[in-house]
Amino acid sequence: MGRLEERLSRLDRKIDAARKRIKGVEDRQVATEVFDRATLLTLYDLANRGVIDLLYGVIKTGKEANVLKGYGKGGEPLAVKIHLVGTRNYRAMLKYIDGDYRFKGVKRSTRSVVYTWVKKEFKNMERALEAGVKVPMPIAYKNNVLVMEFIGKGEEPAPMLKHVFPEEPDRLYRKVLGYMRALYCRAGLVHADLSEYNILMRDGTPYIIDLSQAVVIEHPQAQEFLRADVRNMANYFRSYLEVDEGEMLRYITDCRRVKRWSM
Ligand SMILES: Nc1ncnc2c1ncn2[C@@H]1O[C@H](COP(=O)(O)OP(=O)(O)OP(=O)(O)O)[C@@H](O)[C@H]1O
Ligand SMILES: [Mg+2]
Structure with missing residues (x-):
């Protein structure tokens, strides 16, 4: 066997090993169709590092990302969010990357933009958690x-x-508003x-989930994004309570009594 062939067959074995960690014939088929070789190798690496033990089902499939259920080495349940590289509109993503000082000089290829997107979500989740906002605990990321x-x-x-039908909309409203303020004032997001x-x-x-697009408050469009978030949440809570968007916005951005957490 030539060296290249040898490497390829080693790769094939790794990919096979990754596939075997995906339980059930159906799931395995889905995985083979949906995930390219690079993704299977990434999953293989995460399995090797002891992050993922097994993938066993689909939580949500989509055009841009799939979320799978998994187990960690200690048997703890995991959510594994896998972004599809081929189908992403990377220009739309760049709107949330350019202007965020943490991700300067990102290469303009779809692949590196998607990888940055994933890293950004991970970093955002860490920041949110430190600021006291309930988000799923971020465990690892790669590619x-x-x-x-x-x-x-x-x-x-x-x-x-x-x-769901919220049992105590008033409490929930204050909780969500508190999260938005902590995200803004403490995490700076x-x-x-x-x-x-x-x-x-x-x-x-x-x-709170799906933090990949979240930006630092210094981003030139941060205020515009915040107003849209406020509008969405106001529209949601309006079925249950009297809400005022201006008041919400003032509350969220009133950071006088909230200490900013700095990285
Ligand atoms: N940690 C988690 N635990 C359980 N379910 C989750 C978790 N994260 C995501 N999900 C499920 O997967 C769905 C999709 O997740 P998410 O909103 O993060 O992805 P998305 O909308 O496809 O993201 P993006 O906009 O970045 O492409 C969620 O609506 C939720 O049902
Ligand atoms: Mg979502």
């Missing part, structure tokens, strides 16, 4: 794959806020895609 805490009960992922679709509800507690 286009992000591994995080699974928010759910047993095997069941927690439902989106969109799909604006979510930039906040809505009832990106909040999961577990035991009456809201968890």
